[in-house]
Amino acid sequence: MAIAEKTEYRLENLTCASCAMKFENNVKSLSSIKDAQVNFGASKLSFQGSATVEDLEAAGAFDGIKVIPLQNKRIEPQIPFFKRKENSITLFSLLFLIIGSIVSFRYAETHPAAIVLFAVSIVIGGAGIFKTGIKNLVRFEFDMKTLMTIAIIGAAIIGEWREGAVVVFLFAVSEALEAYSMNKARQSIRQLMDIAPPTAFVKRGEELVELPTEDLVIGDVLIVKPGQKIAMDGAVLTGYSTVNQAAITGESVPVIKQSGDEVFAGTLNEEGVLEVTVTKLIGDTTIAKIIHLVEDAQAEKAPSQKFVDKFAKYYTPVIIGIAMLVAIVPPLLGGDWSTWIYQGLAVLVVGCPCALVISTPIAIVTAIGNGARQGVLIKGGIYLEEAGRLNAIAFDKTGTLTKGYPEVTDFIVYGEVEKEQLLSAIAAVESMSQHPLAKAVTTYAHQNGAEKRSVSNFQSVTGKGAYAEVDGITLSIGSLDWAHELSSLPKEASQQGAALQHEGKTVMAIVTGTEFKALLAVADPIREESRSVLRELNEIGIRHTVMLTGDHQATAEAIAKDLNVTDVRAGLMPEDKLIAIKELSDKFGRVAMVGDGINDAPALAAASVGIAMGGAGTDAALETADIALMADDLQKLPYTIRLSRKTLRIIKENIMFALGLKIVALLLIIPGWLTLWIAIFADMGATLLVVLNSLRLLRVHK
Template sequence: MKEHKITGLSCGHCALKLQDQIQQLPGGEETQVQFNSSKIILDEEVDMDAVRSILASEKVRLEADGKPKGPNWLMIFLYVSAASFIAALTAEWYTEQPALPIVFYGIATILSGYPTFMKGLRNLTKLKFDINTLMTVALTGAVAIGEWREAALVAILFGINELLESYGMEKARRSMETLLEVAPKEAVLLKDGKTEIISIEELNVDDIVLVKTGQKIPSDGVVVHGKSSVNEAAITGESLPVEKESGEPVFGGSINNEGVLHVKVTKTYKQSALSKILALVQEAQESKTPTELFINRFANYYTPAIMIISALVMLVPPLLFNEAWGEWFYQGLAVLIVGCPCALILSSPIAILSGITVNARNGILIKGGAYLEQLSKIEVIAFDKTGTLTLGEPHVVADASFHPDFYKVAYAIEKSSSHPLAKAVIKRCEELGTEEVEVDEIKTVSGQGITAIVEGSTYRLGNEKIIGETEPDEESAKVIEQYKQEGNTIVLVAKDREILGIFAIADEIRKESANIIRDLHRNGIKETVMLTGDHPLVAEKVAKKTGVSAFFGGILPEEKVKKVRELKEKHKVAMIGDGINDAPALATADLGIAMGKGTDSAIETADIVLMQDHLGKLPDAVEVSRKVNTVIKWNIGLSLGLKMFALLLTIPGWLTLWIAILSDMGATILVTLISLTVLLHNRKK
C-alpha cells in the first residue's frame, strides 16, 4: 500500500463516494480515501490512470502529478456569477423585456451550478442520491417553472457554501500539517573529523551527529559532548527548555537552544519517539468516532428520505386538497435544498481534527477521535501511584541524628552502592555538606543492608533487621515507630549496640499532583482513585497530600484489574499508569492513559499518551475533549434545527428556494466557525 497526497477534496461525502468507486477497480479493494488528512492509500497494483479519472470526477487530483495549483476557479466563477446576478436585477428594474434578465440569470446559474449539475446528472443515471443529486433536481425544476432568479441565487449560494466547507476543512488540515512539520529533514553526520549533510533516513544507530544552535536534533540519542538547553516542546508540549549535558538522553525533533552538541544516535528515525508520534497523530485524524459513524449512517438514509418528503410536498396538496400544482412543485424543490446534509456531515470532523491537533501541541497523543470522545465521557480516573502521582524516586523526608558521625558514616557506606535508597541518602548527605571519608571494607547482608569498616570501626547500615537482636534505646524506638506510622521506609546506621541515626525515606510526591487532582474535579471528574502495591500506610499518606477521593494500597497487578472492573460497573473509567507494569489495568479500563515521556512501551500500550514526565496537561486534555464533545452536539443541533425550521415554513407555504439554501448555508457557516474555536484553546491560556 502506498500513500498519496491529494488536493481539491472538500467534501466528506465525496471522499466516501470516491473510495467506493476506486474499491471497485482491480486491486483497489483496500483503498482508503482519507478526508481529514487529504490523502489516498492505494495498492501499487491498481491502475493509476483509472484512479486519476475517478478523482477528476470530483475535481480532485494527486498532488504528486506536479500540476500547478493555479487560480481558484470556483471563486472566480462566483465573482462573475454575482456580477451577472446584479446585472440581471438591474435589467429587471430598468426594462420590461424578460429576455435580458434571463440571459444574465442563466450565466450566473451556469457558472455557479454547472459542476454540481454535471455531478448530479451522473448520479441520477446511476440512481445514486447525494448533495449534488438534490441540487441538480432543484436547479432543473426551478428553471423548468421559469424561476430563473431563484435558480441563479441557489447556484451562487451553494457555490459559496462549498467554498466555506473547503476553507474550514483546509484551516483544520493546515493546523495539523504545521504540527507535523516539526520533523527534521537532514542531519550533520560527524565522521573521522569531517562533517557531511545526509537525510535523516540514512542515519544509523551509533552515528555521531553535530547539532548547532537553533538546529533540530535529527533522532533520539544521547549527548556525548557539549552542554546546552534543549526545547522539547515538539515532543512533550513543555515550553520551558531542558538542560542537557554529556550522558543525557535527547529526543529527535527537539531544538538545540545554544552551544554545540555531539549526539550519538540510539534509534533510527523510524524508531524514534518523534516518528511514532507523527505516525500516531496522522492515523488519529482518520479514525471515526461513534458519533461520526452514526452521522454517516444517518446521512445514507436521510437523503433518500428527503427526496420522498419532497415528492409528497409536490403531490399531496394538489391531489388531495386541490392546491395549485406550480406553487407546491416550487415548495417541493425548496424541500430538496433544505435536505442537503452538508452541515450535518461537517458537524464532527473539523472539531475532532482540531481537538487532536490542540492536544498534540500540548504533548498529549490521542490515538483516534473515538478516544477523544471517550475522554469527554470519563467520570472516574484511577491512578497508579509510583511515577504517576509521585516521582518514582525515593528521597529522605526526615532524619534523626543521635551521634556526630551519623551522616559521615552513612555517606561513606552508601557512596559505594547504586541502590535507589542509597541515592536518596547520598543526596541528603550532600545537601548537608557532609565530609567524605574512605570505606576500608564493605559487605552486603542479603535482606538487611550493609556492614562496613570506616576509619577502623565496624558499622551497620540498613533496615531494622541489620541490628539483629539488639533492642533500640527508647529515643530511637520512638523515632522508628513514628517514621513507620507515617508510611516511610527506615534506614538506620548502628555501631555495636548504639544507633547513630535514622533516615525516613519515601517516594517523593510530585509538586503538581494536588493541583492536578483539584483541577480534574473542577473539570467534571466525579472521583479520583489511587491504586498501588505499596503499603496501605504509604498509600494513605500520598492520598491525603494529593487529595484523591479514594485509595487502595498493597494490591497486586491482578487486583488492580479487579478494582478497575468494579469501578466500570457504575462509571466510565480511565486508568493512568506507566504503560508497562499497569498494562493489564490500562487495557481493562474504558480508556488507558500512559505517561512515559516518549518511551516505546507507553506509546504502544495506551489509548492516550502523556509525553511529559508529569500529569500537568491532563486537565487540559479533559477540558479540550469536553469542549469538542459540546461543539459536536451544538453543531448537530444547529444543523438539524435550522433545517427543521425551514421545513416548517412549507406548512403555510412560505418556504422559498433562497430561504432553503440560506438555511443550509447558515448551518454550514455556524458549524465550521464553532468547530474552529477548538483551535483557540491554547491561546486563551
C-alpha cells in the same frame, strides 16, 4: 490466513466529507481492491489490494482528487484565501449576479439582459456542480451536488433565474468556507509534519556534510548547533545544552540534555553544541509515530459519527421523497404547479446533508489535532468521546502519582552533631553499597554539599544494613531494630522513627561507634502536581479516584490520605490490577486507568480508556494506551477530560444546528414562505455554524 498488505496515499483536492465518502465507495468498487478507507481529516487513502494511481484518480475524477504516494515530499504552496481558484470563481459569479440584479430592478427580472447576466453567473459559479450533478443524475446517485443541480435547472425552467444565481453563489461560498475550515482543522497535522528539519549536518570522517534525513542511517553522528532543530531521534554523544521539547511533549520548560540523554526529532537545541548519535530511522522516529497515530486517530469513526453516517444514508432519499410530494401533491389537489414545483426545489436545496455530514468529523479532527499540539496523543474518536464520559479514574502509584524513584525526605540529627560532616561520612559509606536506596542517600548528600571522605572495611549485614570505617571511626547505617542492638535510641527518636514509618517512608538510623546520631527517611515522593490534579479532577466532576499499587497497605494509605484519593488497593500484582479495573467498571461504568504503559498493560487494556504516562520515546506506551500523555505530565489529564467533554458538547450542538435549521426552513413550506434563497441560507447557515462551533475546540488549552 495472510493479511493483505495495506497501501497508503495522500490526497489533494478532497473538498468535502460527502465527497470523501463517495470517493471511498468508488475505490471499494474497483475489482482489484479488497477494502478501502478514506481519512477525510488527514486527506489519506488506505486500501488492501492493487490499483494504479490512474485507476484511483479516475475514481476521484468527480471532484478532481489527486493521489500522491506517501513517500513523496511535497511543499504545499500557501495560497491566500482570495487567490484560490474556487474563491475567484465565486467572486466572478457574485459580480454577474450583482450586475444582473441591478438590470432586473431597473427593468424586470424577465428582461433578456438580466436573464443572460444571471445565466452567466450560474454557469461561472456552478459549472463544477453541474458537471458532477448531471453525471450523478445519470447514475441515480444522489448527493449534495445532484440535489443542487436539479434545483437550479428547475429554477431556470420555471423562470426563477435570479434565485438560481443566488443559490449557486451561496452554495459556492458554503463549499469555499467548508474547504477553508477543514484546512484550518488539518493544520495541526501539517504543523507536526513540518517540525522535523528535512536535512541534517552529519560527521562523515573529518568532514561535516549536509544530508537529507531520508539518507541518514543508525549510528550517524549529527552536529546540532544552538538554535537548530534536531533532525532525528538519538542519544547525546557529547555536549551539554537545554532542548525545547514542546513540539513533541507539550512541555513549556526546556530540558537539560547531556551525554547519554535521549533526544527527539523536531525538538529545538537552545544553548550548546550537541553531537547526537542517530538511534532510529526517519520512519521510526517519535514524531513519525505521532503523525501516523494522529492521522489514524482522525480516521477512526467515533460512535456519534457512525450514527450520523447511518442517519445520512437514509436522510437524502427521504428529502427527495418529501420534495417530490411537495411538488406533485398540492397541484393535483388544485394548487399552482409553478408555485409548488418551486417549493419542491427549495426542499431539495434545504435538504442538502452537507452540515450534517461534516458535524462530527470536523469536531473530532480539530480536537485530536489540538490535543497533539498540547502533548496529548488521543488514538481515536471513540476514546475522545469515552474520556468525556468517565465516572472514575484509577491511578498506578509508582511513577504516576509519585516520581517513581526514591528520595531522602527527612534527615534529623540528635545531640551536638556537625550535620555536614555526618552527611559526608554517611555518603562515603553508602557509596560502597549496592542497596537500592543507597543512590538516593548519596544524591541527597552531594546536593547538600557533602565532601568526599575515605572509607575502609566496608561490610554489608543482610537484613540489617551496612557499616564501614570513615576516618578511623565505624559508622553504621541500617534499620531501627539494628540500631537498638548497637546503641540506645532516645525515646524521641524511636517515636519520630515510628511516625515516619507510618507515613510510608523507609527509615534508617545512623550510629557512630556505639552512639546514635541521626535518622534518615527515604520515600518515593509524591509528584508536586499530583495534589492539584486530583483536586481539579474532583472539581470537574470525577468523584471517585482509586490508587492501585504493589506497595504494602500502610505506605499506600499514607499517600492516598495525603492526596485525598477516595479509594486505595495495595499489594497488587499486574493481574490483580486487571481484576480491580473490572470490579470498578461493574460498579461505576466508565473507568480510566492511568499508568506507565508497561507493567500496567493488562489494566490499561481492560479500562474504558487506558492513559499512559510519558509516551514520548516509549513504544510500549504509544502502542498499549488509548491516550498517551507525552510529557509524563499528570497536569494534562484534567485538560484531556475538559477537551473530551467540550468535544462531546460541540458534536451534540452541531447535530442540533444541522437538523434544527433545516426543520425550521422546512416548516416554512406550510405558509408557503420557503424560497430558494432561504433554503440555501438555511443550508449554508447550518454549515457555517457547525464549522465555527467546531473551531472553538482550538481554543481549549491546559
